[in-house]
Every structure is written in C-alpha cells, then in structure tokens.
Amino acid sequence: MTEILRLAAFTDIPDGGNPAGVVLDATALDGSAMQTIAAEVGYSETAFLTRIGTDRTYDVRYFSPAAEVPFCGHATIATAVALAQRDGAGDLVLSTQAGPVAVRTQAEGEDVTATLTSVTPHVEPPLTDDEVAPALAALHWSADELDPQLAPRIAFAGARHLILAAGTRERLANLDYDFDALKTYMSERDLVTVDLVFRQDATTFHARNPFPVGGVVEDPATGAAAAAFGAYLRALELVAPPVRVTIYQGEDLGRPSLLLVDLDAGDGGIHVTGRAVRIPDQLA
Incomplete structure (x- = not known):
C-alpha cells in the first residue's frame, strides 16, 4: 500500500x-x-x-x-x-x-x-493592455483597480505565473472570479497560477493565487509563485537585494500562511523559506 x-x-x-x-x-x-x-x-x-x-x-x-x-x-x-x-x-x-x-x-x-x-528565474517582457484585459474580465477586476507602480508581468521560477497587483487590500480580499474563463485564459498561456498581490510596504505583501488549471479555486500558500514574484521584484528593481520579502497568504481563506523570500543580487535562484x-x- x-x-x-x-x-x-x-x-x-x-x-x-x-x-x-x-x-x-x-x-x-x-x-x-x-x-x-x-x-x-x-x-x-x-x-x-x-x-x-x-x-x-x-x-x-x-x-x-x-x-x-x-x-x-x-x-x-x-x-x-x-x-x-x-x-x-x-x-x-x-x-x-x-x-x-x-x-x-x-x-x-x-x-x-x-x-x-x-531554478534560475526570468521575467517576460511587458504585457499589453489587450493581453491583460481577458484576465481582468475573468477576475471581475477593472484596470483602474490595479497598482500602477506594479505592472502586470509573467514571471517564472519553475512555473509561469501572471502577476497582477491590486491597488487596495479590499480589492484583493474580494475575490469572486469566473472559474472557467480564467482557466481558459491560463491554459492558453501555460500559466500555473495567477499571483494576485497587494503591497503593504516596500518589502511586505499579501497574496492570493487562483489555480483553476489545477482544479482548485485558490491556493492558500504558493511557494512557486512567491519565488516568481521575488524574481519580478528584483528584475523590475522594486527592491534592492540582498533583501528579505515577507508574503502573507491564505488569510482570506482562514488558512494563514507565511512565506519568506530572500533575494540575492544577480540573476540566480530565489530562496523561499517556510515551515x-x-x-x-x-x-x-
């Protein structure tokens, strides 16, 4: 057995x-x-x-x-x-x-x-508004609800994740998306999750990860997305390595999670720590 x-x-x-x-x-x-x-x-x-x-x-x-x-x-x-x-x-x-x-x-x-x-991560070129629009529609989000300082991008650190930053914690907390529409969007682009984030301060973030392609509405803690997000922060020079980034996830699901992401200078792998x-x- x-x-x-x-x-x-x-x-x-x-x-x-x-x-x-x-x-x-x-x-x-x-x-x-x-x-x-x-x-x-x-x-x-x-x-x-x-x-x-x-x-x-x-x-x-x-x-x-x-x-x-x-x-x-x-x-x-x-x-x-x-x-x-x-x-x-x-x-x-x-x-x-x-x-x-x-x-x-x-x-x-x-x-x-x-x-x-x-593994060695990378961040893909900027997305056009037309490329992001179907994801926002599936999420029932509007473009003016995004954080203008954190541009939508696809990042990879073992799997591909679309990163979208909410402008407010309230927008992140209110997640009621079209499962089938988002699954189709992700399947067409080989995305594993959509990494929805909110920036609390320079190195503290809250995250949610819809995972319809895996048959799961939402992940309460996503280490692969945390690593990809770390690569995103480093590539877009939104933090200054070496630095530790704290990500809180799962709070809105009643399954609080803590992910610690350490970024070195350069383009090497991202370190993600948890218990x-x-x-x-x-x-x-």
Whole structure:
C-alpha cells in the first residue's frame, strides 16, 4: 500500500498554510497512478518521490487533482520537512521537471524549517493592455483597480505565473472570479497560477493565487509563485537585494500562511523559506 503523508506548508499549525500530500516512495507508481492518488487526496498538489538516490538526491513529480505541474513550492517544503523528520535535517536536491531545486532543512526540536532555492528565474517582457484585459474580465477586476507602480508581468521560477497587483487590500480580499474563463485564459498561456498581490510596504505583501488549471479555486500558500514574484521584484528593481520579502497568504481563506523570500543580487535562484507540520487524521 502506498503511504501518503499529509502536511500543511508555510505554517506552524495544522489547519493553516497549504496542505500537501507527500509520497516518499513512489518508485512503483506510474503517472496515471500518481494522478489518481492526487485526485483522491484532493489537495492542490501531491509530491511523489520517483527515484531515491544515495546522496540525498531525489526525483520528484507534482500532481494537482487535475493535472501534473512542473514545480510546486509548498509541496517541496512539505516533502523536505517530511524527509528531515524521517532522516534528519540537512541539504538535499530535488530533481523536478523544471530543473534541480536545492533545499536546506534545519531542525529545532520537532520543528523543521525548509528553504528552497528555485531554478534560475526570468521575467517576460511587458504585457499589453489587450493581453491583460481577458484576465481582468475573468477576475471581475477593472484596470483602474490595479497598482500602477506594479505592472502586470509573467514571471517564472519553475512555473509561469501572471502577476497582477491590486491597488487596495479590499480589492484583493474580494475575490469572486469566473472559474472557467480564467482557466481558459491560463491554459492558453501555460500559466500555473495567477499571483494576485497587494503591497503593504516596500518589502511586505499579501497574496492570493487562483489555480483553476489545477482544479482548485485558490491556493492558500504558493511557494512557486512567491519565488516568481521575488524574481519580478528584483528584475523590475522594486527592491534592492540582498533583501528579505515577507508574503502573507491564505488569510482570506482562514488558512494563514507565511512565506519568506530572500533575494540575492544577480540573476540566480530565489530562496523561499517556510515551515511545515503534519496534519492529524481528523483534519486530513
């Protein structure tokens, strides 16, 4: 029988953060079986370790309830914490479809913190108003509700995310979008989530991530989008590295999450830090 662990990532409480399934030994499973398990688990992603090396290296695949995704940040954090709980803290490397992702875990008693370093990120050229308009229409947002200082862009740090910045916290809090229309828009552009953000101050942000292409209305914590957003901030010179950016997500869903994003100078990978805790059976 396949053992499926359940952890909440980017939180220190079981009913916070973003739940992830983790299968530490999926060597006997094919893609179809993984997709079936992910759908049964029902979380936004489940991670499957498909090859276990002798030097703390692993091949991993990520599945949402509806599709495989190239990279998932919160399931990476959950997987690293589960490995640290089983094998002890330290450094490891996860080979993803997007490329190798280094992860460092540190333990203080039973508490484990994990920091992933994304693949080399990039930010795509500016979008035209016509390119952004269908996304705004699906979200039921208008262009004058955006923050004019944070231009819409697509950023990548393992997966592609459209970044849209709300001008007010109230606009971000009021999320009632057209699921099918946004799914179509994203599928046509190979987007994994839409990263909706609000800037509280220079290095503090609130985020929400619709995820209709994965069969999920909204992610309560999205490490891959946090990494992509970090790349966006650095590329557009909206922060001055080295710097730590704090992202609060999941508050509007009742699953508060904390994502810490560290940006180095240059164009290297983005560091995303979070904790993860096991989800008791009664909450799973």
